[in-house]
Amino acid sequence: MAVSTQAMDKAEGAARGTWGRRFARAGLAAKGVTFGLVAVLALEVAFGRRGKLEDRPGALQMLAETGVGRFLIGALALGLGGYAFWRFAQAALGEKLESGEDVSVFKRIGYVGQGLIYAWLCVMCTTLVFQADEGGSGGGGGGHGEDRATRIALEQPFGRYLVIAVGLGIVGAALFNLYRALTGKFRDELKEEQMGPNELRWYTVLGVAGHLARAVVFGLAGLFLVRAAWDYDPEQAIGLDGALAKLAQADYGQLLLGCTAAGLLAYGLFCFVQARYREL
Numbered sequence: 001m002a003v004s005t006q007a008m009d010k011a012e013g014a015a016r017g018t019w020g021r022r023f024a025r026a027g028l029a030a031k032g033v034t035f036g037l038v039a040v041l042a043l044e045v046a047f048g049r050r051g052k053l054e055d056r057p058g059a060l061q062m063l064a065e066t067g068v069g070r071f072l073i074g075a076l077a078l079g080l081g082g083y084a085f086w087r088f089a090q091a092a093l094g095e096k097l098e099s100g101e102d103v104s105v106f107k108r109i110g111y112v113g114q115g116l117i118y119a120w121l122c123v124m125c126t127t128l129v130f131q132a133d134e135g136g137s138g139g140g141g142g143g144h145g146e147d148r149a150t151r152i153a154l155e156q157p158f159g160r161y162l163v164i165a166v167g168l169g170i171v172g173a174a175l176f177n178l179y180r181a182l183t184g185k186f187r188d189e190l191k192e193e194q195m196g197p198n199e200l201r202w203y204t205v206l207g208v209a210g211h212l213a214r215a216v217v218f219g220l221a222g223l224f225l226v227r228a229a230w231d232y233d234p235e236q237a238i239g240l241d242g243a244l245a246k247l248a249q250a251d252y253g254q255l256l257l258g259c260t261a262a263g264l265l266a267y268g269l270f271c272f273v274q275a276r277y278r279e280l
Contacts, residue, residue, distance in 0.1 A: 020086070020089070021280045022082075023082030023083075023085050024082060024083070024085075024086040024278075024280050025082075025275045025276075025278070025280065026079040026082045026083075026275070027079050027080060027081075027082035027083025027084070027085075027086055027118070028083065028272075028274045028275040028278065029271065030078075030079025030080045030082070030083060031080070031118070031271045032267075032268040032269065032270070032271025032272045032274075033072075033079075033268065034056045034059070034060070034080075034121065034268075035056075035264050035265070035268035035271065036264075036265055036268030037054075037056070037059035037060070037062075037063060038054060038055065038056055038059050038240060038241075038244075038261075039261045039262070039263075039264035039267075039268060040265065041053065041054045041059055041062070042054075042244050042257060042260070042261035043258060043261045043262065043265070045244075045248065045257065045261075046248075046257040046258035046261055047258070053241045053244045053245050053248070055239045055241035055242075056121065057121070057124055060073060060076070060121070060124060060128060061128060064128040064129070070128070070129055073125045073128050073129050074125070074126075076125050077122050077125035077126045077129065080118045080121045080125060081122040083114075083118045084115045084116075084118040084119035084122060087111045087112070087114045087115035087118065088111070088115040088119075090103070090111045091108045091109075091111035091115065094108055110169075110173075113169075147228070147235045147236075148234075149237075150163055150225065150228050150229070150237040151234035154234060160229050160230075160232070161229075163225060163226075163228065163229035164226050164230065166225060167222045167224075167225030167226035167227075167228075167229060168222065168226060169222070170221055170222030170225060171218070171219060171222035171223060171226070172222075173218050173222070174215045174216075174218035174219035175215070175219075177211045177212075177214040177215040177218060178211070178212070178215040180207075180211045181207070181208050181211035181212045181215065184204065184208070186207045186211060186270075187204065189274070189278050189279055190203070190273070190274065190279070191277045191278070191279060192277075195277065203270065203273045205266070206266045206267070206269050207266075207270050207273075209262070209263045209266040209267070210263055210264070210266040210267025210268070210269075210270045211267065212263055213260050213262075213263025213264045213266065213267060214263075214264070214267055216243070216247070216260055216263070217240055217243040217244065217260065217264070220238070220242075220243035220246050220247075221238055221240065221242065221243045224236050224237060224238045224242070224243075224246075225237050244257060244261070247260055
């Protein structure tokens, strides 16, 4: 018991220390880069300059095809690892590190989920860097990982209900992003007293637009995942690229895709604001 307590104290000290804060800020910046890459590629599709949408893994694979891109991918791996560490630390401690405020079990589960996503992106970036010298970067495209994962999950006992629960969780994340956009709650986490009037104005615009765009794509992804489980059809599961594709196929799809991509770009820029001004 004493050993585990000491380990927890050391982990808390690392998370709250100078390097823990630096990891978190680097992670927020890296998160912004990943959303920005997807947004730029989606804008190119909306304006007819390319024919294929990409999710974040696909966008990272494309970036790794150049020497400069591989260097950036290596830097992103460090940042994404830092973001994963920050979220895992919050989940383990059960509180927001910036305020010491206790969080609910649902938020702790959410922190674990985010940590796993960004740990996976970190591992993927690291793999791309090492594969590049062997010519094995994979050539872009995130593939159909969502339907493969859904198929595997549906084959497990109670898998259908697990997939439905995950889909509803993603829909919940969409509603949470919508709530933050409409209420401006994202402003509570930032040190506004350090900002000038123009910074306050622009980061509010970026925050609202970015959270609205995330609400749209998360909502679509979550609903289609629930539908995939309900119909026992894993091919209906979609990720970020699939959600953008659904918008592109709708009436006025080019306009919808362009607006949502611009919103995701705004969220990427908002992450940079967070990296600079978030309470940590």
